[in-house]
Amino acid sequence: MSAMLLPKDKWPEFTGRLAGKNLFAPALQGGIKKFAPVAAGDTVTLDEGNTTVPPKALLFPQTETLFRFAEGEEGMELPAIDEAAVLLGVRPCDARAMAIVDKLFRWDYEDPYYLKRRELATIIGLACSEPCLNCFCTSVGGGPASTEGLDILMVDLGESYLLEGLTDKGQALLDEFKDLLQEAGADALQRKEQLAQEAAAKIKRSVDTAGIPEALPGLWEDPLWQRVSAACLGCGICTYLCPTCHCFDIQDEVEGAAGRRCRMWDSCMYAEYTKHTSGHNPRPTRRERTRNRINHKYSYYVDKFGVIACVGCGRCSNLCPVNIDLIDILRQVKAAP
Ligand code: SF4
Numbered sequence: 001m002s003a004m005l006l007p008k009d010k011w012p013e014f015t016g017r018l019a020g021k022n023l024f025a026p027a028l029q030g031g032i033k034k035f036a037p038v039a040a041g042d043t044v045t046l047d048e049g050n051t052t053v054p055p056k057a058l059l060f061p062q063t064e065t066l067f068r069f070a071e072g073e074e075g076m077e078l079p080a081i082d083e084a085a086v087l088l089g090v091r092p093c094d095a096r097a098m099a100i101v102d103k104l105f106r107w108d109y110e111d112p113y114y115l116k117r118r119e120l121a122t123i124i125g126l127a128c129s130e131p132c133l134n135c136f137c138t139s140v141g142g143g144p145a146s147t148e149g150l151d152i153l154m155v156d157l158g159e160s161y162l163l164e165g166l167t168d169k170g171q172a173l174l175d176e177f178k179d180l181l182q183e184a185g186a187d188a189l190q191r192k193e194q195l196a197q198e199a200a201a202k203i204k205r206s207v208d209t210a211g212i213p214e215a216l217p218g219l220w221e222d223p224l225w226q227r228v229s230a231a232c233l234g235c236g237i238c239t240y241l242c243p244t245c246h247c248f249d250i251q252d253e254v255e256g257a258a259g260r261r262c263r264m265w266d267s268c269m270y271a272e273y274t275k276h277t278s279g280h281n282p283r284p285t286r287r288e289r290t291r292n293r294i295n296h297k298y299s300y301y302v303d304k305f306g307v308i309a310c311v312g313c314g315r316c317s318n319l320c321p322v323n324i325d326l327i328d329i330l331r332q333v334k335a336a337p
């Protein structure tokens, strides 16, 4: 694997050529920052801060058709997922989230839709230099220049970008662009380490997660769940915009003699999520739903896959309309008897 430098005057050519490879990069759309397609001639600007909508939406779309069917026709029509894509400017926390979510989609049943998109995507990360207000990636095993889940890590060195190949897929892409790149020297790699340390030092929030997975089962009936969920509106933003949340619903849409089966994001913060046909709901209030959200990320996922299903991106705290703060909840869990 190689470490290369891309001088910034080559950036327009680099992104212009990548645009021919089904490129997605952060862009403002309707006032919301998300990953959007880049067409030839578009300017790609990677500014500070993460996207509001995580790049999970490209691998696990908010709504997708699983297959189409029609009366009188045998079999079903499956969607073609065969187009490679390049995701440019993915933050290390969101790439780690993909690696965490991979475990679920590869678990007892291999999800062909997610896994095919994952296989066809080349993920080019961008190390953080200005962590967001509620970022706490270093408390949950990540960091501003973490490489997990990435094919290439890109670091802004000022006059140039450092591009490190991390997988065969990433290295193949670097090889293809070698006419624009120069070999990186030891000074560039040292500068990268220094920038990563400086960025980590700017992270203002932290929580000691040691012992939380073990403590949670014993706190099932603790009054803390009532306290931390009292203001919750049940809007689901904390789950929809979380890069590791992956719950979905499946519904059939039929019009006349034809229809489609689709799946769409769902949220454990909704009452209907666990409502039985009988009308009984084992999670009848926001207390139980909030307790589940935290237990799922910090206990159940750890039991099943050995990793906390939270990358500390801070979106749930940043975007909750009533300022419910994940770190505050985790600190209350730590402080509970
Ligand atoms: S974003 Fe806030 S208000 Fe909305 S469901 Fe999550 S915790 Fe509740």
Ligand code: SF4
Pocket (backbone or CB within 6 Å): 238, 241, 242, 243, 244, 245, 297, 309, 310, 311, 312, 313, 314, 315, 316, 317, 326
């Ligand atoms: S739970 Fe919150 S901080 Fe953790 S990954 Fe999800 S949105 Fe980010």
